[in-house]
Amino acid sequence: MTGWTEEGLLRSWRVLATQDDSANWRFVHLTDVGPVAVEAGCQFPGRREALIVSFPRAAMSMPGGLPDGKGFDVLTIRDGGLFSDRTAIALVRRPEGSLDIFTVMAADVLRTLDTARTHSPRDLAEAFIGRVSDWQTFMARKRRPLSLQAQVGLMGELWLLSQLIQHGASTTAVDCWQGPLHSAQDFLIGSGAVEVKSSIVGNSFLARINSIEQLDSDGCLMFLAAVRFEEAPDGMNLVEMVERLRETLPAAGQLRLFEAMLLLSGYDEDHVEHYRVKLKLSDARFFPVEDDFPCLRRATVPAQVRKAVYTLDVDALEQLAIPVEQAFSSLGLVKHEP
Structure with missing residues (x-):
């Protein structure tokens, strides 16, 4: 097409x-x-x-x-x-x-x-x-300021977007960001996908899974990115994160698309005074969503169950997490050295 x-x-x-x-x-x-x-x-x-x-x-x-x-x-x-x-x-x-x-x-x-x-x-x-x-x-839809939970969720997606740019995908990174378009997963990278879930240190890492399809890899390469932030004076608030990405995106087309995706995510310049909480990355774990990963899958859910929303306890996962570099390498991205 x-x-x-x-x-x-x-x-x-x-x-x-x-x-x-x-x-x-x-x-x-x-x-x-x-x-x-x-x-x-x-x-x-x-x-x-x-x-x-x-x-x-x-x-x-x-x-x-x-x-x-x-x-x-x-x-x-x-x-x-x-x-x-x-x-x-x-x-x-x-x-x-x-x-x-x-x-x-x-x-x-x-x-x-x-x-x-x-x-x-x-x-x-x-x-x-x-x-x-x-x-x-x-x-x-009426536009209201993002709640703290929504800010943390958007920060997690923007963090992953920044990682994509650092790993050599600066001219295509925003194209990979599909969460604001209500795609099943937040990022579609090559033939694989990454779903991002974010939390703040001190809280139980309970990830809301919004559909059966969200963690259903259906045989494709998929990762759950569990991103945890902590409130810290030397961190960044949502506005600062957005500005840093605006400065980083080199292609005019990518910047235009980025602005549109921000709006679709609920980020509005009229609300920036509400986004004062500074967050600093505490850790980011990437879990391969393989056959033994605990999640609902369309093939095993009764046909009569059309929709489902459930909660995944990320801290209780027994699967081994891998570094972001290894996950991106599996998806075909190679970091460009300065």
């Missing part, structure tokens, strides 16, 4: 925005996902960026109508030429909407379609509408 990356979409929209705006719409074909066609679009006047996904008409049945727009509009395009025998749904950025967030959303919707490409046209349509609805729920 081509044109689905954030930078690919931005390039397409930039080209469309420079063209003559005498027409209401301009389109460029990106890809096909089975019977589904995907176009980048620009709506005039206003040069509003859009993603257009068109389905065979029989596949798209929406008794409840299109999802309500929250941050972006969801429209049906009626074009007797390009979409004459299809149902075309456009996701269009609102003028006040963040282009960075819209771009991440559009790429995520395309990845959702790509994952389901072998499904029936009707199932593809349902996956598309479901993912769009998820994003609109996020857009409508």
